[in-house]
Amino acid sequence: MNQLIKLAWRNIWRKKRRSVITMLSVIFAVVISVNFRSLQWGAYDKMIEAGTKNSGYLQVQSQDYWEDKSINELIEDHVNFRNQISSVPGISSVIPRLQNFSLAASESSSKGALVIGIDPESENQYNELNSRVIKGSYLSENENAVIIAEGLSNYLKLKVNDTLVLVSQGYHASIAAGKYPIKGIVKLPNPQMNRMTAYLPLTTAQAFNGAEGLVNAFMLNVSDRTQVNATQLMLQDQLGPAYAIMRWDEMHPEIQKSINTDTTIATLLLSALYLIVGFGIIGTIVMMALERKREFGMLQAIGLQKSQIQTVILLESLMLGVIGVILAWLIAFPIVNFMHNNPIPLTGEGAKSFEAMGVEPVIQFAIKPHLFALMGLIIFLIMLVASAFPLTMIRKLKMSEVIK
Amino acid sequence: MEIIEIRNLSKTYNPKTIPVHAVNQVNLTFKEGEFTAIVGASGSGKTTLLNMIGGIDNPSEGEVCIASNNLTNMSETQKTKFRRDHIGFVFQSYNLLPVLTAIENVEFIMEMQGRPVKERHSRSKELLSAICLSNRLHSRPGKLSGGQQQRVAVARALAHKPKFVIADEPTANLDSRSTADLLDIMVKLNEQEGITFIFSTHDQRVVDRARRVIVFEDGSVKEDYNK
Ligand SMILES: Nc1ncnc2c1ncn2[C@@H]1O[C@H](COP(=O)(O)OP(=O)(O)O)[C@@H](O)[C@H]1O
Numbered sequence: 055m056n057q058l059i060k061l062a063w064r065n066i067w068r069k070k071r072r073s074v075i076t077m078l079s080v081i082f083a084v085v086i087s088v089n090f091r092s093l094q095w096g097a098y099d100k101m102i103e104a105g106t107k108n109s110g111y112l113q114v115q116s117q118d119y120w121e122d123k124s125i126n127e128l129i130e131d132h133v134n135f136r137n138q139i140s141s142v143p144g145i146s147s148v149i150p151r152l153q154n155f156s157l158a159a160s161e162s163s164s165k166g167a168l169v170i171g172i173d174p175e176s177e178n179q180y181n182e183l184n185s186r187v188i189k190g191s192y193l194s195e196n197e198n199a200v201i202i203a204e205g206l207s208n209y210l211k212l213k214v215n216d217t218l219v220l221v222s223q224g225y226h227a228s229i230a231a232g233k234y235p236i237k238g239i240v241k242l243p244n245p246q247m248n249r250m251t252a253y254l255p256l257t258t259a260q261a262f263n264g265a266e267g268l269v270n271a272f273m274l275n276v277s278d279r280t281q282v283n284a285t286q287l288m289l290q291d292q293l294g295p296a297y298a299i300m301r302w303d304e305m306h307p308e309i310q311k312s313i314n315t316d317t318t319i320a321t322l323l324l325s326a327l328y329l330i331v332g333f334g335i336i337g338t339i340v341m342m343a344l345e346r347k348r349e350f351g352m353l354q355a356i357g358l359q360k361s362q363i364q365t366v367i368l369l370e371s372l373m374l375g376v377i378g379v380i381l382a383w384l385i386a387f388p389i390v391n392f393m394h395n396n397p398i399p400l401t402g403e404g405a406k407s408f409e410a411m412g413v414e415p416v417i418q419f420a421i422k423p424h425l426f427a428l429m430g431l432i433i434f435l436i437m438l439v440a441s442a443f444p445l446t447m448i449r450k451l452k453m454s455e456v457i458k
Numbered sequence: 459m460e461i462i463e464i465r466n467l468s469k470t471y472n473p474k475t476i477p478v479h480a481v482n483q484v485n486l487t488f489k490e491g492e493f494t495a496i497v498g499a500s501g502s503g504k505t506t507l508l509n510m511i512g513g514i515d516n517p518s519e520g521e522v523c524i525a526s527n528n529l530t531n532m533s534e535t536q537k538t539k540f541r542r543d544h545i546g547f548v549f550q551s552y553n554l555l556p557v558l559t560a561i562e563n564v565e566f567i568m569e570m571q572g573r574p575v576k577e578r579h580s581r582s583k584e585l586l587s588a589i590c591l592s593n594r595l596h597s598r599p600g601k602l603s604g605g606q607q608q609r610v611a612v613a614r615a616l617a618h619k620p621k622f623v624i625a626d627e628p629t630a631n632l633d634s635r636s637t638a639d640l641l642d643i644m645v646k647l648n649e650q651e652g653i654t655f656i657f658s659t660h661d662q663r664v665v666d667r668a669r670r671v672i673v674f675e676d677g678s679v680k681e682d683y684n685k
């Protein structure tokens with residue numbers, strides 16, 4: 055085997071130019087595709103981050119909540135229950151919420167609003183809501199005050215210290231009504247949320263809705279996003295069928311859908327790239343095989359089994375691929391890493407389309423090891439496919455006909 | 459002692475369309491240590507005969523036995539291993555692997571056989587000195603002349619001490635000076651090592667050096683004599 059490896063290694067340097075071109079095309083394809091996908095994954099991460107900031111990666115809800123989002127489908131907020139949730143491995147924080155649609159009114163006008171009862175501290179720890187306050191200040195626990203989103207405040211022409219009136223149907227058809235001084239105005243990145251959201255401290259919201267000690271959901275943060283499916287299953291196991299455990303992608307189908315669409319387009323583009331590069335490599339390897347027909351015949355005549363000659367050829371292709379892929383990784387990684395650590399802020403139209411989705415307008419690459427592995431694997435497969443011709447040729451080779 | 463026995467050996471190309479009887483009912487035996495030239499015009503069937511003796515080509519009829527091993531009954535894999543272990547080959551050209559040096563080419567088969575490094579080195583150095591290329595051990599074939607390459611090919615064919623060496627027109631591409639050198643070496647090694655040589659040629663100067671001459675015509679033995 056050593057002998058065959060040595061032979062393969064020497065053979066790939068036999069036509070230096072050709073091998074170098076093959077490797078360069080591998081490097082080109084892998085570097086381009088890894089960077090392109092890292093850029094896209096960076097955007098996906100931003101979208102997921104924006105979405106999950108407002109939902110958590112998982113939510114514990116009452117079994118029937120999601121369909122109607124009814125204020126009657128609530129769950130009890132007990133310390134024991136929170137502990138039971140956070141005991142499941144992979145769950146890093148448990149954030150209670152009680153939200154309900156309501157009519158928000160000022161003296162001059164009114165508008166539908168989403169009133170979210172939050173635990174100011176844990177909410178802020180999870181999504182830094184405090185940092186979004188542009189006027190006034192953030193909520194503290196149990197106080198009788200509201201903070202409202204910028205868009206809503208503009209619509210209702212309300213300022214800090216004005217009074218917001220909320221009217222809604224509360225828990226079990228009670229009438230919910232309240233007057234709250236506006237403590238602060240927040241600017242939310244998601245434009246839709248920015249037009250309709252008001253935050254009350256959790257206990258204040260519970261009092262407003264007539265739902266003391268109840269919440270509609272616990273938002274959960276997880277320590278490893280890639281394990282969210284497993285965590286979901288474990289949690290479901292732990293809590294039993296009375297509760298629904300929703301995953302972020304179930305709560306934000308639009309994010310998953312736009313990632314899927316984007317991925318499909320990227321797959322088509324990259325397939326075209328790999329197809330071009332692949333045909334180039336196949337052509338080179340076919341040419342190599344045809345040129346060496348006589349050599350293969352000679353080798354078999356002096357006593358190499360066909361399988362041994364095939365091994366040499368396969369090793370040659372794989373070596374070219376492996377060297378190309380490793381070099382490509384060495385080139386691609388620093389670029390991806392740099393673009394990860396130095397995000398480029400967007401301005402103008404580009405920024406607007408990001409902002410419309412509630413996503414921070416920056417270009418920041420994501421570092422995803424699986425992208426490196428995937429592109430390497432594609433090259434590996436191309437090399438195998440390219441070897442099919444020489445391998446078949448050797449299998450069918452008639453020594454007596456080639457060594458004339 | 460007989461090492462090769464050929465019985466009723468025939469080869470017909472294109473039997474279904476326009477049959478070419480390249481080798482026709484040939485019976486021959488070769489003894490250990492023989493130095494035999496197969497002589498004949500181009501197209502007389504020399505290559506076809508040698509290929510069948512060497513197990514490179516399959517006969518249409520008849521059989522080839524080497525030291526009581528019937529090549530005709532072997533599978534491709536067995537035959538390939540048999541060639542590696544018991545037969546040395548020298549072709550008209552393209553004998554050597556261009557990516558290996560002279561000494562690596564000579565050692566190649568021994569290495570494939572898994573022989574120890576020490577044995578390989580001493581054997582290949584001995585042979586390279588016998589073919590007067592001790593100073594070119596580490597040259598690749600591309601840096602050697604045609605004559606030197608053929609000498610390395612002879613050394614490779616002999617390196618693993620096969621039962622016999624088949625050389626199909628080994629001098630066809632050489633000038634007369636290199637031809638004479640190559641034959642000197644073949645004669646010397648045949649005498650020193652006692653390994654049987656069977657080579658084909660249509661060059662009278664080569665025939666002159668053989669001890670046994672088989673004249674081939676239209677696929678049959680026309681004459682067979684010792685000198
Ligand atoms: N693969 C083949 N297919 C058909 N005919 C062949 C083939 N190889 C050789 N022949 C024919 O067989 C005859 C003997 O050829 P060959 O053994 O090469 O002769 P030599 O080596 O003496 O020149 C020639 O007539 C040649 O044309």
Ligand SMILES: [Mg+2]
Pocket residue numbers: 504505506626627
């Ligand atoms: Mg011939």
